[in-house]
Amino acid sequence: MDGLVELFIFCGVLYYFFNWRTNNMVDVLSTRLQGVYAKWESRTEIPSDETLDATPRLTFDELRRAECHRRKITGREARKIRDSNLYRIKESEPTEHLTPARDVPFLYRCCGHCTPSSKDSLVSSAQKQYQVSGKNILVVDPGPSLVSKIFCHISEVYSFKKYHYPKVTQSVLTDERLKEAIKQAADESVKDDGCDMLSALAKAEARAKTILLQMQSSLSDALLRLTAWILYKLLPCFIQSAVVQPTQIEMLKRANDSGLPLIFLPLHRSHLDYVMISFILLSNNVRNPLIAAGDNLKIPFFGWLLSGLGAFYIKRRIDPILGRKDMLYRAVLHTYLVESLRAGHNIEFFIEGGRTRTGKPCMPKVGILSVILDAYMDGTIEDALIVPVSMNYERLVDGNFVREQLGQPKKMETFGTAIGALWSTLMGNYGIVKVDFSQPFSLREMLRSFQSQQNKLTVQSIGRPLKSTVSSSSLYGTDVVAEEHRQLVDNIAKHVIHDCAKSTPIMSTNVVAFLLLNKFRDGCTLDMLVESFDSSRQELEWRRKNIAFCGESIDIINHALSILGPGLVKQQRQEVIDTVEGQPIRTKVITAIRPVSILPNVIELSYYSNSMLSHYVLDSVVVTALYGILQTEISDPQAIANNDITVQQDAIVEKALKVCDILKYEFIFCRPCQNLENVIIDTINSMDIITLQEEAYLEEELWSMRFAQTFLDSSDEEYSTNYRTKPIEYKLNLDPDCSRRMEFLHTLLRPFIDTYTISAFTLRKLVGRSLTEKDLLYEVLGEIKTSLDRGVVNYGESLCVDPIKNSFKLFEKWDVLECHPQENVKIFYLKEDYDNDKAANQIYESVAAFKWTRNIE
Known part of the structure; x- marks a missing residue:
C-alpha cells in the first residue's frame, strides 16, 4: 500500500511539473490525491454473484448505521483538507472524473431462467467481475504523431472501421x-x-x-463519419461527459463478430438517444443499425440527415379500421424489415414506441418485434441477438413534456422548431449522459423458453398473471398475428422493458428530485438532504443498482441542484439562532431547500423523480396494501401503544395483487417468467417494517411451501386447501423510523392512486351518455384541478394525461368502459352492467380504498 501511495505521489509531482503554468493545479492535485486516498480507505472487495447468494447478508439498517458512522468521520476529515470542488473540476475538464469511480457491475446480466446459455456467452470470466469506472467517449486519445495531436478528431474519425450498408x-x-x-x-x-x-x-x-x-433508409458510411466529427465538436458544448463501460463495448464487438443481426431495444427518453447510440457504435467499430423513426421527424434537411444516419420512417399511428385494410403499407414495411435482416443489417427501434412523458418506462409496442420474430420463424434469419439498452440524462435535453401532460396538443416538429431547439440545446448545460448496454441474449433461446412455459404451465401453476391488451394504435396487433404469437412477443417485450428499467443509470438529479418530492415536500435543510441522500445512496449500493455519480454527497447534491435549476428547486440561506435555556449563544447560517411543488413545475420535477420508482415500486405496493387493510388499526392509539397490530400474509398478497392490477398499465412489476405472487411474498419478507411472527413458520418452511405450491395440481383440491395448518402472520413495526419509512413508501404511488381514483369518480358522468376520449380526458383533468383546489388531492403531479389515459385502458380491461372508434375519434360509454350510478360508484370505491392516508404525527 505504501509503495502505491508513493507511486501516485510521484506521478502527481510529474503531472504538476509538466503543467506548472496552470494556476489552479495545486487544487487539482490535492483533490485527486485526496480522492485516491479516500478510495483506498473505503474500498472493500466485491464478491461474485455466487458468493453473495451463498453468504448471509446483514440487514440494510445494520449496514446503513455502520456506514453512516464511518462516513461522518471520514467526511469531516476530507472536507477540512479539500480545497476545491469535485464538480467544478468536472465542469472545466470533462475527463474520467465524470464517470462513476466506485466498483459497479459492468453490465446487467440477461435472465438466467429464460436464457441460461446466453448468460454464459459473449462475456469472459474476467468481465463477469467488476470494474472501477467507465469511459468518456467525448475524450479522444490524440495518438503518437504530431498530425494526430493537432487534428485528433479527424484522425479518430478516419480510423473508424468502414462497413458496407446495402440498399434493399x-x-x-x-x-x-x-x-x-x-x-x-x-x-x-x-x-x-x-x-x-x-x-x-x-x-x-x-x-x-x-x-x-x-x-427506406439511405444509411451512409461517409455521412456517419462526418456527423461523428461534428458531434465531437458540438456535444462538449452542452454535455459534460458521455459515459459508457469499455467492457460492455468489448461484449458488443463479440456480438457483432458473431454474424447474427443485433436488435437494439433502447428505452426512449430523448431525440438524442439514437444519436448517442449510433455515435458510440461508430466510434467503437460496431456496425450501425437501421433505426425505426416516426414519420413526424421527416422534416426538411433533418429528415434527410436522419435517413443518412440510418433512420427509416414508419407511421406512428394508424386508424384501427382503415389500418387493417391498408395491407399494402403493412406488406411494404414487413418486407423491408425482413429483407434488411437478410442483407445483414442490424436493427434498432424503441420498444416503448415514443418518448416517455412521465420519466418511467411505458408499456411496449410490439409491432416491429413481431416482424423480427416472423423473420426467425420463417427461416429468414437463423437467430438474432437482442440488446436491451438504457440511458439516462442528468437533465433532459428535449426540455419537458409539461404542456402535453396538462392536456395541450403536442407541437409538431418543423424545420424552425428543430433549429430553435438545437440552438437552445447548445446554449444549455445538461450534465452527464450515461449509456448502458445490457448483455445480449438469443431470440431463439428466449422464444423457446416462453413456448415451453406456455406448453407446460397452466394458469393455476403460473399464479395470477396480469394480462393486458395491445394498443389499438399499434401498426401490428391481434389483427395480423395469432393470440399465441402475440403473447410470446408481448412477453419478450415486457421482459426487455423490465430489464432496461432495472439497469437504467441512476443520476444525481433523480435521487435529489425523488427525495424532495417524496420525503421533503415541505422543505428541508441542506444537512437533512445530505443525510437522506447518504442513506438512499447506501441503500441503492446495497441493492447493487447502477449509480452514475461519485464523490462527496454535498458536492453531488449541489451539482444536481444547479442542473435542476431554480425553476424546480428553491434554495434560500437563512440565519438561525441557537439558544441554551432561552439565551442566544450563537448565530449560524443554514441553507433551506424546497421543491417547487406547484403546477406546472412539479410535473417536470416528477419526471426526474419517477426514474427511481422501478426500484421501490413493489415495496410501495406492499405498504399501499397494508394501508388498505389496516386503516382502523393504524389509527388506533391503543393498538399503536401496545404495538400488537398483526396481519395475515394472504390478506397482504390479495390486496397487493389488487394494487398491481390497478396499476398494471403503469408498471411492469416483475419479469413475465416470474410468479408475481411469489415476488410479492419475497418483497414482504425483505422489508423491515413488518416481521414474521415467532409462532409462525420458519423461513425453511415458508420456502418449501412456496416450492410445493408451484407444483400443486389444480384437481387436488383437498390438498391445495389443507396443506397449510396455520396462517402466516406478520407483526407491524410502528416505531418512529418504521412509521416514517412506511409513509415515505406509501407516498410514492399516491399521485397515481389519486389520478385513478378521480378518473373512476368521473365515470359517473358517463351514465346514460357517451363522450369522446378528448372530452372525457378534460372532464377528469377538471375534476383533478377542483380536487387540488379543495385539498382532496395533495399532489400536483396527479394532474397528468398519461395516467388518465392508462386508467381508461384499465376500465376497458375491466369491461366497465366500451370504446367505439368513429371517424378517427374514440367514443367512450359505459357497458350495460355499469351504466347506472350504483355500479359506477362501486368501481370508484374499489380504487379509492387505497387512497387512505394516515397522519404519522
Whole structure:
C-alpha cells in the first residue's frame, strides 16, 4: 500500500511539473490525491454473484448505521483538507472524473431462467467481475504523431472501421409477399372503383414503390463519419461527459463478430438517444443499425440527415379500421424489415414506441418485434441477438413534456422548431449522459423458453398473471398475428422493458428530485438532504443498482441542484439562532431547500423523480396494501401503544395483487417468467417494517411451501386447501423510523392512486351518455384541478394525461368502459352492467380504498 501511495505521489509531482503554468493545479492535485486516498480507505472487495447468494447478508439498517458512522468521520476529515470542488473540476475538464469511480457491475446480466446459455456467452470470466469506472467517449486519445495531436478528431474519425450498408429496394419490390399484397390491393380497387385490372395493378405497384422510397433508409458510411466529427465538436458544448463501460463495448464487438443481426431495444427518453447510440457504435467499430423513426421527424434537411444516419420512417399511428385494410403499407414495411435482416443489417427501434412523458418506462409496442420474430420463424434469419439498452440524462435535453401532460396538443416538429431547439440545446448545460448496454441474449433461446412455459404451465401453476391488451394504435396487433404469437412477443417485450428499467443509470438529479418530492415536500435543510441522500445512496449500493455519480454527497447534491435549476428547486440561506435555556449563544447560517411543488413545475420535477420508482415500486405496493387493510388499526392509539397490530400474509398478497392490477398499465412489476405472487411474498419478507411472527413458520418452511405450491395440481383440491395448518402472520413495526419509512413508501404511488381514483369518480358522468376520449380526458383533468383546489388531492403531479389515459385502458380491461372508434375519434360509454350510478360508484370505491392516508404525527 505504501509503495502505491508513493507511486501516485510521484506521478502527481510529474503531472504538476509538466503543467506548472496552470494556476489552479495545486487544487487539482490535492483533490485527486485526496480522492485516491479516500478510495483506498473505503474500498472493500466485491464478491461474485455466487458468493453473495451463498453468504448471509446483514440487514440494510445494520449496514446503513455502520456506514453512516464511518462516513461522518471520514467526511469531516476530507472536507477540512479539500480545497476545491469535485464538480467544478468536472465542469472545466470533462475527463474520467465524470464517470462513476466506485466498483459497479459492468453490465446487467440477461435472465438466467429464460436464457441460461446466453448468460454464459459473449462475456469472459474476467468481465463477469467488476470494474472501477467507465469511459468518456467525448475524450479522444490524440495518438503518437504530431498530425494526430493537432487534428485528433479527424484522425479518430478516419480510423473508424468502414462497413458496407446495402440498399434493399430491388429485393423488396420483387418479393413474393409484396407482389401478393399488390394483387390483393388491385382486386380491392377493382371491386370498389370498378376500374380495369391492369390499371389497378399499375396503380398499386406505383403506390408500393412510393411507400418504400419514402420509408427506406439511405444509411451512409461517409455521412456517419462526418456527423461523428461534428458531434465531437458540438456535444462538449452542452454535455459534460458521455459515459459508457469499455467492457460492455468489448461484449458488443463479440456480438457483432458473431454474424447474427443485433436488435437494439433502447428505452426512449430523448431525440438524442439514437444519436448517442449510433455515435458510440461508430466510434467503437460496431456496425450501425437501421433505426425505426416516426414519420413526424421527416422534416426538411433533418429528415434527410436522419435517413443518412440510418433512420427509416414508419407511421406512428394508424386508424384501427382503415389500418387493417391498408395491407399494402403493412406488406411494404414487413418486407423491408425482413429483407434488411437478410442483407445483414442490424436493427434498432424503441420498444416503448415514443418518448416517455412521465420519466418511467411505458408499456411496449410490439409491432416491429413481431416482424423480427416472423423473420426467425420463417427461416429468414437463423437467430438474432437482442440488446436491451438504457440511458439516462442528468437533465433532459428535449426540455419537458409539461404542456402535453396538462392536456395541450403536442407541437409538431418543423424545420424552425428543430433549429430553435438545437440552438437552445447548445446554449444549455445538461450534465452527464450515461449509456448502458445490457448483455445480449438469443431470440431463439428466449422464444423457446416462453413456448415451453406456455406448453407446460397452466394458469393455476403460473399464479395470477396480469394480462393486458395491445394498443389499438399499434401498426401490428391481434389483427395480423395469432393470440399465441402475440403473447410470446408481448412477453419478450415486457421482459426487455423490465430489464432496461432495472439497469437504467441512476443520476444525481433523480435521487435529489425523488427525495424532495417524496420525503421533503415541505422543505428541508441542506444537512437533512445530505443525510437522506447518504442513506438512499447506501441503500441503492446495497441493492447493487447502477449509480452514475461519485464523490462527496454535498458536492453531488449541489451539482444536481444547479442542473435542476431554480425553476424546480428553491434554495434560500437563512440565519438561525441557537439558544441554551432561552439565551442566544450563537448565530449560524443554514441553507433551506424546497421543491417547487406547484403546477406546472412539479410535473417536470416528477419526471426526474419517477426514474427511481422501478426500484421501490413493489415495496410501495406492499405498504399501499397494508394501508388498505389496516386503516382502523393504524389509527388506533391503543393498538399503536401496545404495538400488537398483526396481519395475515394472504390478506397482504390479495390486496397487493389488487394494487398491481390497478396499476398494471403503469408498471411492469416483475419479469413475465416470474410468479408475481411469489415476488410479492419475497418483497414482504425483505422489508423491515413488518416481521414474521415467532409462532409462525420458519423461513425453511415458508420456502418449501412456496416450492410445493408451484407444483400443486389444480384437481387436488383437498390438498391445495389443507396443506397449510396455520396462517402466516406478520407483526407491524410502528416505531418512529418504521412509521416514517412506511409513509415515505406509501407516498410514492399516491399521485397515481389519486389520478385513478378521480378518473373512476368521473365515470359517473358517463351514465346514460357517451363522450369522446378528448372530452372525457378534460372532464377528469377538471375534476383533478377542483380536487387540488379543495385539498382532496395533495399532489400536483396527479394532474397528468398519461395516467388518465392508462386508467381508461384499465376500465376497458375491466369491461366497465366500451370504446367505439368513429371517424378517427374514440367514443367512450359505459357497458350495460355499469351504466347506472350504483355500479359506477362501486368501481370508484374499489380504487379509492387505497387512497387512505394516515397522519404519522
